[in-house]
Amino acid sequence: MKRILIADDKATGRELLRTILENSGYEVFEAVDGLDVIKQAHEVRPDLMILDLHMPGLDGFGAVAKLRKDAAFAVTPIIALTASAMMGDRERALNSGFSGYVTKPIRLDALRSEIHRMLNEAV
Amino acid sequence: MAAKLPPLKSASTCDNVTSGFWSWTGIPVEERFRELLEAAPDAIMQVDSAGRILLLNRITEEMFGYTREELLGQPVEMLVPAHRRGAHAQHRDGYAAHPSTRPMGAKLKLEGMRKDGRCFPVEISLSPAGAGDDFRTTAIIRDVTERQEAEDHLRAVREEYTRELEQRGEQIERANRLKSEFLASMSHELRTPLHTIIGFSELLGEQIQGPLNEKQQRFVNHIHKDSLHLLALINDILDLSKIESGRLALRLETFDFSAVAAESLAFVRTPAEEKSLRIETSLGQPIAMTADRLRVKQILVNLLSNAVKFTPEQGGVHLAARVEMGALTVSVTDTGVGIPRSEHENIFDKFHQVGATTKGVREGTGLGLAITKQLVEEHGGTITVASEPGRGSCFTFTLPLHAVAKAAQ
Numbered sequence: 384m385k386r387i388l389i390a391d392d393k394a395t396g397r398e399l400l401r402t403i404l405e406n407s408g409y410e411v412f413e414a415v416d417g418l419d420v421i422k423q424a425h426e427v428r429p430d431l432m433i434l435d436l437h438m439p440g441l442d443g444f445g446a447v448a449k450l451r452k453d454a455a456f457a458v459t460p461i462i463a464l465t466a467s468a469m470m471g472d473r474e475r476a477l478n479s480g481f482s483g484y485v486t487k488p489i490r491l492d493a494l495r496s497e498i499h500r501m502l503n504e505a506v
Numbered sequence: 507m508a509a510k511l512p513p514l515k516s517a518s519t520c521d522n523v524t525s526g527f528w529s530w531t532g533i534p535v536e537e538r539f540r541e542l543l544e545a546a547p548d549a550i551m552q553v554d555s556a557g558r559i560l561l562l563n564r565i566t567e568e569m570f571g572y573t574r575e576e577l578l579g580q581p582v583e584m585l586v587p588a589h590r591r592g593a594h595a596q597h598r599d600g601y602a603a604h605p606s607t608r609p610m611g612a613k614l615k616l617e618g619m620r621k622d623g624r625c626f627p628v629e630i631s632l633s634p635a636g637a638g639d640d641f642r643t644t645a646i647i648r649d650v651t652e653r654q655e656a657e658d659h660l661r662a663v664r665e666e667y668t669r670e671l672e673q674r675g676e677q678i679e680r681a682n683r684l685k686s687e688f689l690a691s692m693s694h695e696l697r698t699p700l701h702t703i704i705g706f707s708e709l710l711g712e713q714i715q716g717p718l719n720e721k722q723q724r725f726v727n728h729i730h731k732d733s734l735h736l737l738a739l740i741n742d743i744l745d746l747s748k749i750e751s752g753r754l755a756l757r758l759e760t761f762d763f764s765a766v767a768a769e770s771l772a773f774v775r776t777p778a779e780e781k782s783l784r785i786e787t788s789l790g791q792p793i794a795m796t797a798d799r800l801r802v803k804q805i806l807v808n809l810l811s812n813a814v815k816f817t818p819e820q821g822g823v824h825l826a827a828r829v830e831m832g833a834l835t836v837s838v839t840d841t842g843v844g845i846p847r848s849e850h851e852n853i854f855d856k857f858h859q860v861g862a863t864t865k866g867v868r869e870g871t872g873l874g875l876a877i878t879k880q881l882v883e884e885h886g887g888t889i890t891v892a893s894e895p896g897r898g899s900c901f902t903f904t905l906p907l908h909a910v911a912k913a914a915q
Contacts, residue, residue, distance in 0.1 A: 403705070406709075486697075488701040488737060489701060490708075
């Protein structure tokens with residue numbers, strides 16, 4: 384079973400993601416902020432991560448920067464999740480080390496196909 | 507005129523006049539020259555080669571506060587502020603070396619000094635006379651205190667005004683920045699709860715967690731549909747705010763308009779098929795244009811969606827485009843409900859939706875046409891509507907074939 388680490392400081396956001404992902408047959412791990420992501424990434428060794436960009440303390444940008452410096456996570460697919468919809472946010476995320484970008488509110492189909500694509504799975 | 511002048515007294519009165527002046531009265535010419543000198547509104551004086559005052563008129567006395575006796579034979583430098591006296595004497599020698607009639611010290615701020623020590627701004631014209639030891643300089647001195655004051659006042663007002671404008675510019679810039687930050691954060695704050703509302707309602711609707719009865723399914727569907735509508739509204743408001751605050755930077759590129767038209771038509775194909783609408787196009791050849799491709803598509807999709815939305819079943823929508831004199835004219839015509847003439851003017855207003863004629867069609871955000879118009883105008887184009895109730899509508903917009911980038915705001 385493939386492992387996905389999700390990070391969102393809001394519990395409802397985490398529960399939503401967990402449900403969607405578990406329905407699709409993934410094992411889900413939750414982190415509440417950037418530092419938690421770094422800690423759990425080492426413990427869990429996830430196949431994919433979905434990080435909210437806006438988190439207290441170490442945010443998504445900070446977390447991905449730290450992760451990419453670590454050889455263990457240099458190529459792990461990491462998707463940015465954000466409620467921001469300003470022009471240039473996507474470019475900024477993709478230039479900061481993220482492999483994908485998904486906006487809130489998420490559309491279930493869009494998220495599922497993005498994950499499949501990154502894990503090289505058949506849809 | 508000439509007939510009214512008194513006759514010449516005699517030629518002899520003019521004998522002493524070297525410069526060809528004629529006297530109309532018996533008064534000697536010399537006396538009349540004295541009158542002329544005394545009547546002049548400027549101070550006039552003559553100075554010899556050593557800089558001593560030889561001659562002066564009445565205004566000179568008034569202007570500098572000395573009597574004639576106090577000035578005659580004295581060095582002219584006594585009328586110059588102490589700190590300028592040395593330079594003045596040098597300039598005087600320089601003038602004797604290259605005499606000509608000219609203003610003194612052009613571009614310099616000249617000052618005179620009164621007997622009481624008060625200094626005042628002056629303008630001086632110089633004329634040479636005589637030569638060698640007999641070299642004399644005539645100086646005409648004008649007190650420009652009032653003009654100087656007026657200029658100083660004007661400069662102060664102008665500086666004040668400039669400062670105020672700069673301040674206001676900074677305020678506007680700050681307000682704009684705050685508005686941008688507010689929009690960004692508001693958009694973020696609104697989307698965060700919408701994210702879970704839309705996500706969970708979609709999950710419930712999928713019934714993976716368990717079956718819903720028919721009513722529950724319908725309720726969940728309402729929640730999902732209306733939360734999507736709310737999202738569209740937030741997106742539209744954000745879009746409009748960006749356009750209105752001038753922060754919508756058009757990303758100009760050259761592309762084929764026909765391709766964008768095809769993509770836009772694909773966008774409305776499904777809803778059109780659901781209502782069995784005929785969709786026709788007159789696009790002709792590929793049309794190369796320079797514009798913001800995404801925004802042009804947004805304009806087209808908005809107009810086509812409206813046309814499909816407001817056209818009853820079995821009706822038709824027609825998209826036509828043509829190029830004329832460097833401009834692209836596109837029209838979207840439908841056989842829909844139409845718009846009364848009285849509504850044509852404010853159809854492009856925010857949140858304006860045509861009342862009675864929409865027959866219950868109220869899916870939109872009421873911002874589509876306002877955004878469409880703004881996008882057309884951002885490109886330097888225009889949009890108009892022709893419509894009659896019951897006979898359909900025709901929206902026509904014209905864009906320059908090659909939009910020019912506006913200066914960054």
